[in-house]
């Protein structure tokens with residue numbers, strides 16, 4: 001990703017001074033933040049993000065769970081999408097995150113503030129979410145822009161799942177793209193039919209110009225972590241996959257910008273396996289390139 005440090009920093013500074021809402025400028029940001037009408041994925045699970053970055057709402061009578069907040073400038077769009085579905089942001093009681101990069105965690109500070117929700121993140125991810133900055137253990141350290149730090153973040157500890165009322169989300173640790181990456185799995189039902197939905201973190205071997213996935217003292221087990229994460233996603237009970245970057249899963253061949261489409265076609269029990277396999281091919285290519 002090409003950096004636009006000065007734009008990014010300038011926007012954050014103006015955010016700090018209260019002049020305008022936080023916004024990050026990057027090569028893909030405008031594309032990522034394109035409008036997308038919200039839609040039901042299955043049961044009580046809805047897509048509420050922009051077209052280029054996932055944000056998923058899982059609803060219950062006792063409160064809702066939101067996974068990922070896209071870019072800082074995506075927060076108003078996510079709020080609008082939640083309201084368009086007839087839900088209230090103030091009923092979001094729990095916010096989760098895939099990984100601590102600005103394109104998935106950038107909007108969380110604002111969404112947390114507006115909802116008052118508790119944020120739960122892996123022990124490694126929690127301090128980065130609080131600060132809005134990554135450190136050199138992150139493969140993309142030199143290329144990743146800071147974003148507003150998130151309030152009310154609780155570390156996951158050794159919990160295997162998180163609960164909110166009747167909702168239960170199983171933790172799948174997926175480090176490698178970042179050291180603290182996390183994926184989430186839960187069941188949603190329509191009448192008698194219940195399906196496993198997986199929100200998968202990024203499993204891509206992407207880095208700044210200096211990091212080596214073939215071995216780097218900044219994060220020596222990055223590629224071993226990635227392989228384990230791919231195996232975990234590949235073997236997860238998975239009827240519907242939503243990936244942090246939605247174009248890497250099967251959403252957009254099915255659903256249009258108006259949120260219309262035959263959502264029965266989102267059910268694909270091989271989706272997680274294919275997603276993990278393509279990430280593995282990318283890692284292998286990357287390791288071969290590093291050898292040259």
Ligand SMILES: [Zn+2]
Nearest residue numbers: 099101177202
């Ligand atoms: Zn990332």
